[in-house]
Amino acid sequence: MPEISDHRARILASIRVSLNKGMSPAQAEANIAAECANLDRKYVRTGTRATAGHDGLLELLTDRLLEYDAGVYRAAPEGIAAAVGEILAGRGKRGLAIPAGVPAEWLPQGYEFTLAEGFDAYQLDATEGVLTGCSVAIAETGSIVLQNAAAQGARILSLVPDYHLCVVFAGQIVEEVPEAFARLKATSTLPTTFISGPSATADIEMTRIKGVHGPRFLDVLLVV
Amino acid sequence: MTATETHASQWHTRDFPEAARDLLQDSQTRKNVQHATNVIQGKRNKVVAELPDWEELRESGAQVKAHVLRHLDHYLTQFEENCTRAGGHVHWAADAAEANRIILGLVQQHEAKEVIKIKTMTSEEIGLNRELEAHGIRPIETDLAELIIQMGKDRPSHFVAPALHVNRAQVRAMFQREMHLPELGEEPEDLATAARIYLREKYLRIKVAISGGNFLIADTGGLCIVESEGNGRMCLTLPDVLISLVGIEKVIPSFEDLEIFLQTLPRSATGERMNPYNSTWCGVHPGDGPKEFHVVLLDNGRSPILADREARQTLQCIRCAACLNACPVYHQTGGHAYESVYAGPIGAILTPQLHSMEEGRSLPYASSLCGACYQVCPVKINIPEVLIHLRGKVVQEDQATLMGKFSLWNIGMQAAAFLFKDASRLAMAERIGRVGQKALVSKNGFIEWMPLMLSGWTQTRDLKAMPEQSFRDWWAKEKAPGAKPADRSDHA
Numbered sequence: 001m002p003e004i005s006d007h008r009a010r011i012l013a014s015i016r017v018s019l020n021k022g023m024s025p026a027q028a029e030a031n032i033a034a035e036c037a038n039l040d041r042k043y044v045r046t047g048t049r050a051t052a053g054h055d056g057l058l059e060l061l062t063d064r065l066l067e068y069d070a071g072v073y074r075a076a077p078e079g080i081a082a083a084v085g086e087i088l089a090g091r092g093k094r095g096l097a098i099p100a101g102v103p104a105e106w107l108p109q110g111y112e113f114t115l116a117e118g119f120d121a122y123q124l125d126a127t128e129g130v131l132t133g134c135s136v137a138i139a140e141t142g143s144i145v146l147q148n149a150a151a152q153g154a155r156i157l158s159l160v161p162d163y164h165l166c167v168v169f170a171g172q173i174v175e176e177v178p179e180a181f182a183r184l185k186a187t188s189t190l191p192t193t194f195i196s197g198p199s200a201t202a203d204i205e206m207t208r209i210k211g212v213h214g215p216r217f218l219d220v221l222l223v224v
Numbered sequence: 225m226t227a228t229e230t231h232a233s234q235w236h237t238r239d240f241p242e243a244a245r246d247l248l249q250d251s252q253t254r255k256n257v258q259h260a261t262n263v264i265q266g267k268r269n270k271v272v273a274e275l276p277d278w279e280e281l282r283e284s285g286a287q288v289k290a291h292v293l294r295h296l297d298h299y300l301t302q303f304e305e306n307c308t309r310a311g312g313h314v315h316w317a318a319d320a321a322e323a324n325r326i327i328l329g330l331v332q333q334h335e336a337k338e339v340i341k342i343k344t345m346t347s348e349e350i351g352l353n354r355e356l357e358a359h360g361i362r363p364i365e366t367d368l369a370e371l372i373i374q375m376g377k378d379r380p381s382h383f384v385a386p387a388l389h390v391n392r393a394q395v396r397a398m399f400q401r402e403m404h405l406p407e408l409g410e411e412p413e414d415l416a417t418a419a420r421i422y423l424r425e426k427y428l429r430i431k432v433a434i435s436g437g438n439f440l441i442a443d444t445g446g447l448c449i450v451e452s453e454g455n456g457r458m459c460l461t462l463p464d465v466l467i468s469l470v471g472i473e474k475v476i477p478s479f480e481d482l483e484i485f486l487q488t489l490p491r492s493a494t495g496e497r498m499n500p501y502n503s504t505w506c507g508v509h510p511g512d513g514p515k516e517f518h519v520v521l522l523d524n525g526r527s528p529i530l531a532d533r534e535a536r537q538t539l540q541c542i543r544c545a546a547c548l549n550a551c552p553v554y555h556q557t558g559g560h561a562y563e564s565v566y567a568g569p570i571g572a573i574l575t576p577q578l579h580s581m582e583e584g585r586s587l588p589y590a591s592s593l594c595g596a597c598y599q600v601c602p603v604k605i606n607i608p609e610v611l612i613h614l615r616g617k618v619v620q621e622d623q624a625t626l627m628g629k630f631s632l633w634n635i636g637m638q639a640a641a642f643l644f645k646d647a648s649r650l651a652m653a654e655r656i657g658r659v660g661q662k663a664l665v666s667k668n669g670f671i672e673w674m675p676l677m678l679s680g681w682t683q684t685r686d687l688k689a690m691p692e693q694s695f696r697d698w699w700a701k702e703k704a705p706g707a708k709p710a711d712r713s714d715h716a
């Protein structure tokens with residue numbers, strides 16, 4: 001399509017004229033990389049709470065999640081299924097959709113778990129909710145990060161159902177946002193969603209109102 | 225009519241002072257704006273104060289953005305290469321007409337009669353909705369505030385919370401009417417639920433979505449969108465085709481740079497530690513999200529701004545709207561007075577530049593230069609500095625025209641320059657002024673109206689009358705060597 005490439009050339013030429021650029025591309029690139037590496041990055045890279053054991057981190061994450069109006073529960077690694085069962089009973093649910101890769105040890109008897117791989121929006125809309133794991137959780141901001149990976153699945157899964165139960169292991173929790181990025185770096189091209197509380201809007205009189213288009217109910221099970 | 229023409233005729237029909245005067249009469253809107261901006265400001269200040277490294281984050285954000293602008297050609301082509309490799313299609317649009325043509329073409333190619341949209345200021349900038357409607361395609365806004373704007377046939381007044389000038393009771397009345405829900409309750413939750421039900425069916429059914437983008441990520445070819453409600457995620461995930469329209473200045477070098485902006489943007493924009501949802505994705509991922517992904521890179525007046533070294537920083541903006549919330553002028557007038565897509569302090573410097581200083585020329589004056597905008601800006605754009613720089617440009621350009629040269633404003637300024645250059649000339653002028661002003665001073669000691677070109681000054685301010693004695697006169701009489709000081713209480 002000649003017209004499109006014409007606009008491409010026009011924009012790039014206009015930028016180069018404005019910036020007064022004369023360098024050869026190869027040399028320019030080496031300079032750019034060096035310049036980028038030398039930018040000031042004096043902000044906090046690693047938190048301080050984890051050094052005192054995981055308790056500080058867990059508490060911070062719990063506080064932040066509760067502030068967003070999410071439910072927070074704890075379980076030992078061998079007690080995940082039992083805890084999931086209790087949470088579901090408390091919510092009055094009979095079962096949940098799950099992505100591929102959810103370990104059988106997470107799933108209590110007496111509830112129905114449906115592998116929702118390839119489900120479309122209508123099918124997911126008809127479920128009672130979804131159970132997933134996560135890639136990393138950020139204590140400082142109360143965020144859980146999901147990627148398209150085992151036990152997390154496609155983005156639609158944690159979006160269309162009205163209820164989301166997320167299992168977070170202590171080792172997945174970091175304190176600061178930059179620590180999360182250090183962990184996500186290797187998989188940065190995967191579809192990724194940062195979730196901080198149930199869906200909400202501040203569009204009416206600037207107050208956070210829970211429950212617009214994403215799940216209106218979010219529970220987090222911390223495995224310690 | 226081309227898109228650019230429609231765009232121009234919708235906005236900028238009046239100058240700022242004229243538009244502001246009407247809006248200042250509308251006390252409900254003012255109350256809504258003041259309430260909302262006070263709430264966000266309070267929340268913002270609290271969560272910003274929590275971070276010990278806020279200033280370092282601002283500095284890094286500013287440096288990363290400035291670096292990108294110095295090498296914008298490099299980062300755009302890197303983005304293009306990586307996005308294409310990930311299965312995305314990259315389009316370039318030098319102006320609004322081209323962007324509209326590309327998007328319309330894609331929508332028509334998929335024979336879509338309806339499209340769902342995520343809030344995007346760039347689409348407002350190019351007048352996309354009108355262009356789609358003119359071709360029989362119905363754009364459906366999915367952001368709650370945008371839905372409110374669309375239903376009320378209103379215009380956005382703030383780019384984080386576009387309907388901030390509308391209150392809860394007004395929203396309820398509108399939903400009752402437009403969604404045919406006479407029984408609708410008045411709790412905010414009721415309104416959110418009504419929007420959820422109204423839109424859900426559309427998400428599930430409509431096959432083409434249009435979004436903006438907060439960041440283009442050069443090293444992965446990905447995009448990042450920051451939102452609250454989940455409407456963004458719906459549009460990014462459910463349809464078969466996704467078209468993202470993004471300004472060329474939105475590119476950042478790497479995925480990890482988000483660690484800066486995902487800390488500063490939510491805190492500045494909505495006063496939250498993190499907004500409910502951030503999405504990043506690259507091109508097309510089989511089995512997850514749209515089967516076809518297009519990015520339209522929009523220039524539309526941005527690249528020439530790079531040539532102006534002082535004003536270039538305007539393009540660092542991450543559209544958090546903190547400068548709007550902090551601005552005493554915005555606080556009084558709301559966003560509509562700017563008659564421009566981008567309101568507030570950033571709008572005052574961005575709008576005239578996007579139009580090569582041909583439109584929005586009164587906007588650089590829509591500021592008291594108090595500096596609050598600079599203080600809150602998470603990428604350290606020195607808005608007051610750019611405002612003064614642009615005022616200088618407006619004046620220089622005016623002087624360059626024959627009309628401008630002989631305008632009263634210019635003659636007045638030249639006269640002022642002549643007077644201020646020499647102390648005795650100034651003293652003489654002051655004496656003449658004190659006599660001359662007598663007819664203008666009101667009972668309260670202020671001058672509320674001045675003749676001819678001076679009326680521009682008193683249109684927005686009342687002027688303190690000149691004192692009987694000037695400081696220079698007083699100094700000469702009291703303090704200068706050989707002077708005979710009078711009773712001190714005179715000047716206490």
Ligand code: SF4
Nearest residue numbers: 541542544545547601
């Ligand atoms: S100029 Fe700064 S404060 Fe204003 S919207 Fe842009 S980034 Fe935010």
